[in-house]
Amino acid sequence: MVAERYKTAFTLYPYEPVVAAQGGAVTRHPVVIIGGGPVGLALALDLGRRGTPALVLDDHEGAGLGSKAICFAKRTLDIATRLGAGAPMLEKGVVWNVGKVFYGDGKLFEFDLLPEEGHRNPAFINLQQPYFEKYLVDAIRVAQAQGAPIEIRGRNRVTSVTPATDRTTLEIETPDGPYRLEADWVVACDGARSPTRDMLGLSFDGRVFEDNFLIADVRMKADFPTERWFWFEPPFENAGQSALLHKQPDDIWRIDFQLGWDIDREAELEPDRIRARVDAMLSSQTGAVPEYSLEWTSIYTFQCRRMEHFRHGRIFFAGDSAHQVSPFGARGANSGVQDAENLAWKLDLVAKGQVSDTLLDTYASERAFAADENILNSSRATDFMTPKTEISQIFRNAVLDLAAHAPFARPLVNSGRLSVPCVYDGFPLFGEDALGGPDRTRPGSACCDAPVEDGFLLDHLDGRFTLLALGGDAPEVAADEGVDLHVVHLPRVSRELRDRYLGDAPSAIYLIRPDQHVVARWPEFDHARVREALEQSLGRTLT
Amino acid sequence: MSVMREPNIDDPDGFYQELLTAHNGLSKADSDALNARLILVLANHIGDRAVLRAALALAQSGPSET
Structure with a gap:
């Protein structure tokens, strides 16, 4: 039996009998993802589009009903757009810009987010999580039809996880009985109460x-x-x-x-x-x-709270299973989708044998850093909303009293700071900033969007390593850089692109990771330095 | 950046009197609230995080250290 723990809003992946559960052989899968929520689905879609087989196991048949994530931030929408799932989210979602803050009887102030121009996606949308999951599954179905090796098994509940040095063995319960499979890599995307974490006896x-x-x-x-x-x-x-x-x-x-x-x-x-x-x-x-x-x-x-390590040998934790925050600031699902994006390209390269698995350690270190930033922001908002001591109450109320007539106090009012991607400053996969360009696009940061002649910049950052040349001449890279390196040359630079990527420089070369984070940047193309940065970002210089 | 430790207020007695007068007749709770607002107003006026940090440290240090 696979008990129903909650009602589903949509049936997305109805149960189908698994051959192995009827006495078939134990099969080995490159990547098994436990949990078909936003994180597991985004990861499966990203891996599958890259050609690495992904099997998702979920103990229900679709998106759970109820109050879950409702706010999806730009970074998440940018990721969903890259994965081919963004358009329906944007169409269905509610975009808002005006917020009002009240204190007791009176209105304190009103703000208009005045979103920056020149991005495909808004700062965030409100959308019920079941829709978010549905659109990811729709994109998975499209990808499957184009040959992406993704499989989702509904009503398949993992009941035991046995790690070994060269594989992980999973026992799975289905309506037709149990079966067993083996995985090279397992990613637990099974939520804040992660049964996988419990089965492995890991603390949270x-x-x-x-x-x-x-x-x-x-x-x-x-x-x-x-x-x-x-x-x-x-x-x-x-x-x-x-x-x-x-x-x-x-x-x-x-x-x-x-x-x-x-x-x-x-x-x-x-x-x-x-x-x-x-x-x-x-x-x-x-x-x-x-x-x-x-x-x-x-x-x-x-x-x-968070796990101390997001990687345990061949098992990874992503999303709420690895870290949990208060809802203020919408940092739960949003950070989880970024976990998936961070892990997908690394796992893909390792599964294909192109790089050593030490690259996967950087998933754990980079995303633990992100989790800490999210927990910090979320805790600060919570402390403002619920002062824990008499003096913190006094200061909180002083801020609110002042905010009505003194604009300086308004930035101190904290009912949640909306999720933005962290910058991996100083992390080992990131290289030099020889350009000294705008701060917001320094190495470690997620690329912000900007208009380009045929649409938006992020459309060109399609999930491969990208060498982006702004202005100047097209760089000539060798056919084999040891990894698929995609060259994008934009000779004509829009005003927004200049403000966000060039600053005062006449031209620039950016090396960008598959997850759209900037690796390094230079004023002009230098083949040796690009190669060096690329090696670094593949983890080949890690010791 | 450090915070000023030397006298910087004209007519110190006059300032001190204004400070206390502002609290005249206030309950403890209202006085605490006034102080909190005042700290926030002054902190914003200073703005410089290094100065604010030095000010916090100076205020936190015991009488022997000041």
Whole structure:
């Protein structure tokens, strides 16, 4: 039996009998991914498009129903775009720019994100996680039709994980009985309560925040503006310490109430009690309660914690299984998708035997650094929203009091800093900055988008190592650099491209990794130095 | 960058009186809130993180070290 742990929003990968479960032979797979959420699916899609076979095992048949990730940031959308899944996300998602911050009865201030021009994707969209997963699976189906070796097995639950030096053996339960398979590499993308982590007896340490949040997803047709409203100490009855109103597709609004630590969970989940809170919130600005229905309610608590190592021999952890943050700032699913992107190209090269597996250690070190940055940001937001001591409460309220009339205090108001990719400053795979160009595109950073003649820059960074030449002459690289090196020459440089990549320099050469992070940059092409940087970024100089 | 340790305020007695007058008649909670706002206003005015760090360190050090 494979028990149903939750309801699914969409059936995406219905169970099909596995030959091995009927007495077939034990087969060996290059990469097995445990968990078909956003992280596992993105990883499978990326690997499969590169030609490395990926098998996803999930104990359900589709995307779980309920309150999960709703905010997907630009970096995630850029990754999804590269993987061929971005367009439907953008079409379905809600883009918002105006946010209002309230403190008690009064509005403190309003901000307009005024997104920077010249990017294919917005700063972020609101989209329910099940849609995000569905669009990834749709892209997987397209890739499969084009020959990508990806397989997703629904209702296949991993019940044991046995590591060895040359393989990992998995036992899997299905509706038709158990079977066993072997994997060269295993990636556990099985969420914050990762059964894989537990089966291996690995710890997951960090900080538990003593707070409860009530989520209510309500459906209403009301003509509310598409804005993010956030209250500190909301004035409506029983609203708790903070409240958030945020729009999602399909006329769904996400409402969050911060209830504190000592609550009666069952009482708080009574529909009448929730409705009273929601009524008070929705009528607070207009005086009237619009018609709405409760679609989903739950109470959650959260932790900020991570595994010490994201790699254990031939087993990797990615996404929530490796690190967990509070929801403020949308750093859960977004960082997980970046984990997948970081791991995909490295695992692909190692699986194909092109580089040594020490390259995979850099997945663990780079993404642990990213996790720490996310945990730091998330903890800071939480500490602002829930002051832990009397004096932190005093300062918090002082910031809010000042923010109403003194703009300087507004950047101190913290209800979550939205996820942006970290910069791998000083990490061993990154090389020199001989250009001294703009800070935002220094080695280690994820390439930002910019308009180019035929669309957008990121469209040219298609998942291969790329040598990007801006202005100047086209570089002539040898046919065999030991890895597929894609040369992109853009002789005409748009104003945005100049601001973001050249600064005062007349031309530049950028070496860019498959995950669109800058390896090194120079004012002009020098074959020997490019080769050296490429070797470095492949981990061939690691000791 | 270090923070100024030498006298820098004209009419120190007058300033001190203004500071205390601002707290006249306030409850402890309101005084604490006023102090917090004042610190934030002054910190923003200084702006320089190195100076602010040096100021924090000076304020944290005991009487023997100042």
